[in-house]
Amino acid sequence: MTAPLRLGIAGLGTVGIGLVKIVQNNPDLLETRSGRKITISAVSARSKDKDRGADLSGYAWEDNAVDLAQRDDVDVYVELMGGHEGPAKNSIEAAISAGKDVVTANKALLAIHGQALAESAEEAGKLIRFEAAVAGGIPVVKALTEGLSGNVINRVMGVMNGSCNYILTRMQDAGLTYQEVFDEANALGYLEADPQLDVGGIDAGHKLALLASIAYGTQVDFDAVELEGIGSVTIEDINQAADMGYRIKLLGVAQLTGRGLEQRMSPCLVPASSPLGQLQGGTNMVVLEGDAVEQVVLRGPGAGEGPTASAVIADIMDLARGVRISTFGQPAKYLVKARAARAAVSAPYYLRIQLVDKPGSLAKIAAILGDAGISIDRMRQYGHDDHSAPVLIVTHKTTRTAVDEAIQQFSTTGLIEGAPVAIRIETV
Amino acid sequence: MTAPLRLGIAGLGTVGIGLVKIVQNNPDLLETRSGRKITISAVSARSKDKDRGADLSGYAWEDNAVDLAQRDDVDVYVELMGGHEGPAKNSIEAAISAGKDVVTANKALLAIHGQALAESAEEAGKLIRFEAAVAGGIPVVKALTEGLSGNVINRVMGVMNGSCNYILTRMQDAGLTYQEVFDEANALGYLEADPQLDVGGIDAGHKLALLASIAYGTQVDFDAVELEGIGSVTIEDINQAADMGYRIKLLGVAQLTGRGLEQRMSPCLVPASSPLGQLQGGTNMVVLEGDAVEQVVLRGPGAGEGPTASAVIADIMDLARGVRISTFGQPAKYLVKARAARAAVSAPYYLRIQLVDKPGSLAKIAAILGDAGISIDRMRQYGHDDHSAPVLIVTHKTTRTAVDEAIQQFSTTGLIEGAPVAIRIETV
Structure with a gap:
């Protein structure tokens, strides 16, 4: 007994x-x-x-x-x-x-102090477990730490903030602006007391940093997560993306590259027909890619009494069963400090600019892209009001740096109204 | 060391x-x-x-x-x-x-001899682990046994034979008959040496029996799985189902009911917009439903060198890490023999009959359904050839027994050509 x-x-x-x-x-x-x-x-x-x-x-x-x-x-x-x-x-x-x-279940605490806490737990021969801190009821910490423990992890992706996914899908379904849905969600109590934790990507960024540590054997480093919230996503971009077969998601991506560990939490376009693209409302999804397993997708409730408690009790049950796996999947003392790589992995981008209607203006834009080494996959120009028109561009694979350079050049032409929009298209 | x-x-x-x-x-x-x-x-x-x-x-x-x-x-x-x-x-x-x-990775062996083997392992203080036996690279045994260990499991569902899902989705995409795609798949080496293991639902039934044992703490009982293969699924049914917003999948479902444990592996209609409905090709998917976690969906490769080896090495890593969880999630001596319930859970059904074109024949069919206590949700009659026409019926929730009774009655009317088709619509 x-x-x-x-x-x-x-x-x-x-x-x-x-x-x-x-x-x-x-x-x-x-x-x-x-x-x-x-x-x-x-x-x-x-x-x-x-x-x-x-x-x-x-x-x-x-x-x-x-x-x-x-x-x-x-x-x-x-x-x-x-x-x-x-x-x-x-x-x-x-x-x-x-x-x-x-x-x-404290993602913020572990994302910031996880390494120090894991080290002291280890010295004391004790464990810290945190399944509930990432993606609520989805047993993703376990899937990654144990289920895929024989894999070199190539990429971890996730939609891990249900409120953001609710806002983005509701904008599309109801044709409402970001601000309208934000106010609605806030009134319904869907958002944190400080909504920036949700819509600024901070909460989801904490979760991504925890998964990255497990995936790559690196010390959890939330400060290195490139954060971009959903506040600048417009209903126009959502609709244009939909027209081209994409959905916009607040997507976290962690990848270990030759230049270091890239951790991004930002709005991305994903194919509408992909599991990520099909994710509606407050549900969470994590995609784990390993050299042996290829791709595993986990989907489930990211919050709520039952689902989150389900994850907490699972950790407790593991302790009761005598499971003694280190906090981040390996002893904290072996976790390495990763160099932070910013935008090291290239991708296609979706660009939207408001172009002034002058002869040669489109040619000028195209030339700037060409000079930045960016080739164009698709371009659409729409009917315009008095003196400017939206232009949509889908590029071939390029770097964020090149995109930013091109946008910088756009602003020198006097041909652009407002701020150009650039959203990464993540291959999923 | x-x-x-x-x-x-x-x-x-x-x-x-x-x-x-x-x-x-x-x-x-x-x-x-x-x-x-x-x-x-x-x-x-x-x-x-x-x-x-x-x-x-x-x-x-x-x-x-x-x-x-x-x-x-x-x-x-x-x-x-x-x-x-x-x-x-x-x-x-x-x-x-x-x-x-x-x-x-031996699903057949464990589905048939799992209880005896688990008992002898237990007596010897040893473990048998089988992550690779169910749904290839998806860590579903772990998710169910450990990740959801605090949940009363309400339902386990899965598309767990990639070859069958390949055949069904290819039939729809290419508009080919079952036999055409079967021959194609066989020529490509997608099917087991004995194809009945795949298309007869036996392989997937083994996997379902294993998951049911873990989910409900019951002795694995493959003989109690109601098996129905995909051989009788026609391209007509696939197309009609698609017209009504459904997909046909070889779906395994295990549910513990008041009348006993129901284990079914059979073609089912699922909503086209659901994760199961969206599953294309050889990919596997398992849906786990628990009282706390609500619903978790896992998706990934169900076969292949890397994915299956990923599951095998995960079990080995667990042993190396000192994880000692019983084969079916609890000591084999506590696993109970479940009474097998057949079709205890009611559901809507899709019916297709070829109705002889005589005055009053549709009324007769409707009357038979009414007498069997089956109410009709939707009905469609199509343009007909010389003397008979297809009639499609979607019923409200009813039992398989009632459906079988009605079909039996249909045959006494002389108004039906060929065998009526009845496919369960699983709520997902």
Whole structure:
């Protein structure tokens, strides 16, 4: 008879309560599968007296997460408070010092302090696990760390912020502007208190940085993620992209290149017929590419009580089953610092410019592209108002640097109105 | 310094050689990630002298897999020969008796003898792992056993035979008959030596039975899988289904109902816009539904050297990392015998009948459906030749039993030519 695995849960929001419900509702299932009873010793949250829709009377209460993390009757400290400093960080450090394993859904904390935390856990012989931090209910940390553990990973891609995908698909479906859908989503409570975490790509960038670390054996480096949010995506671009058989997604891509590790989180065009292109609404999708497995695609809910709690309990079950795999898939001391490569991988680009209607203006634009070494795959010019017209260009493969150079040159011609739009077309 | 994990590999076909290549090409990666060197001690296959495109000179050779499985310098016996009796079974039993863990890609063997083998492994304190047996490179055994381990599983669905999906999508794309595409696929070597394993749904049924055991904690029971192959799917049905927004897939579904465990492998209609409906060619897809996680979809290559070897090495890496999870996700002695439920879950059905052109014949058909308690969602009658016309019916939810009764009644009317077609519409 193995002793129960005793949890201390800090944070009783959606995910914390979801976890409590799973532990309360399916004790026999968890025990049969893991070989141990899973119990909750103590919980902690900001306010003790709030009704959270679950009976917490059987658990000790701690006002302070750091105290909870160090309790003698806690084997696994479950951090579900969020925040990349303060109580979350302090309590996880306290848990490790006190000899506890840690399960967390905190992507921001790990994306910023993951290496240091993994190292201290390792020195203490303890584990930090974070399946719930990436893509909610999708077991993608496990798929990458374990399921594809024999692969050299070639590329990791993902749509990992459901709110952004909701906004982009809703813009297209309803023909609304970014601002209209943003306001709507905000009113519905779909966005973080600081919406930039969502629409600025920060939240998804945290997730990408975590996956990149596992994929390439590198120290997690969120600062090196090239971030571009969806705020500049217009309904015109969405419609034009659709006309040409593409969808616009906030897509994260991590690739190890000869020039270093490239991590990008930015709006991209993907083929409408691809799994990524077909992804609607708040669902998440991660694409893993390895030298042996070729391509595996995982799709599922990226947030919500049940799905995120499902990922948290999976980590807990693994601990109960005695699985002891390092935080990032290999000992933290072997993780290397990757050189950050910016836009090292070439791609086709979608360009939209508002061209002044003068004889020879299109020729001038084409010449600038040619001088920048960019060849044109497709070009469309549309009917115009008084004195300017939109021109759409799909280039052959080129670099971001070349595109930026060309855009810089455009501005010197006096033939362009407004700011040119350049969106990468990711091959998927 | 941990000792190397030493493999004995029986079967040097596509998958065996794929595994050898991974071990040879990426030794440092495997060691860094698992904490142990992965080495090959010995190999075995039918013919020693065949050129297999990999250098095997460094490994001992055994003519007999049973001898290989018992070698002192083998820690993990990797069975990649196939076949559900004979050498595969004997050698796995020998390996377990000799105290080896086992990794196999053998779905037929485990679908038929999995319970007995898991029990003997368990008694010996050894593991049998089989990620490669289900859906090739997709880490679905891991996702279900570990990633969703905190979920009550509501339904498992999958397109798990790439050849069948290739045939069905090719029929639609090229407008060819089943027999034409079957012959083409056979000539291209896409089908098993006994094509019934593919097109009869047997191979996919094996995989479904394995997933059902993990999902529901039941003893694997392939005999209880209701099997229906794709041989009776016509291009007419594919086209009619497409007209109504559906695709026809060979879909496996496992559900635990109040009446027992339902396991079906049969052609089904699924919405064209769903991930299953969008699946083209030889790719596999598994849909896992749990009470907490809602729905997770996994998509990837279901066969081939690299993908299948990727799954085999993942199991080996888990063993190197010290992961000791029971074969079917819980101790074999706790797995229960499930009562087999046949068609317990109701669904809408697609019916196609060839109706003789007589006054009142359609009314008669409608009356029979009504008497069987089947209500009609949509009906279409087409222009007819001399004396009969196709009638398409989509029913509301009903049972297979009711549909079969109605079809039985149809035949007594003298108004039907040929055999009526009835295909389940799976809600996805």
